[in-house]
Amino acid sequence: MLVQIQVNTDHNIPGGERLATYVTTELESSLSRFGGWVTRVEVHLSEDAGGKPEDKKCVIEARPGGKQPVAVTHHATTVDDAYAGAAHKLGRVLESRYERAHDHKGSDSIRHMPAPEDPAQVGVLEDEPRT
Numbered sequence: 297m298l299v300q301i302q303v304n305t306d307h308n309i310p311g312g313e314r315l316a317t318y319v320t321t322e323l324e325s326s327l328s329r330f331g332g333w334v335t336r337v338e339v340h341l342s343e344d345a346g347g348k349p350e351d352k353k354c355v356i357e358a359r360p361g362g363k364q365p366v367a368v369t370h371h372a373t374t375v376d377d378a379y380a381g382a383a384h385k386l387g388r389v390l391e392s393r394y395e396r397a398h399d400h401k402g403s404d405s406i407r408h409m410p411a412p413e414d415p416a417q418v419g420v421l422e423d424e425p426r427t
Contacts, residue, residue, distance in 0.1 A: 299327050300336045308343035330394055335361050341375055354378035356386045
């Protein structure tokens with residue numbers, strides 16, 4: 297399943313279609329390891345008007361299927377650095393959430409184990425008299 301990626305820039309960010317193509321291609325490649333778990337990604341590139349050296353900002357919001365959206369932000373001196381920093385942060389956050397959602401330390405979690413056949417026997421030793 298392909299990830300839907302939308303790239304938005306404010307009027308202060310140069311690059312246009314070429315920048316959008318680069319970001320889209322890069323994200324498709326880096327998100328491919330999640331196998332369709334992430335369904336939509338929005339990238340927002342902007343320039344803060346504060347006049348600080350790190351005035352370029354990249355916000356990336358990813359929407360894993362059936363989960364709450366994840367958003368990361370990175371500030372840098374260039375658009376490329378802002379995007380690279382945010383993409384790196386997003387990769388770490390998604391990796392962590394993906395592992396928690398899909399890895400049960402080699403076995404099924406208790407939520408996926410079958411229920412005992414006789415609920416009255418749960419926690420009762422066979423040699424103990426019932427009261």
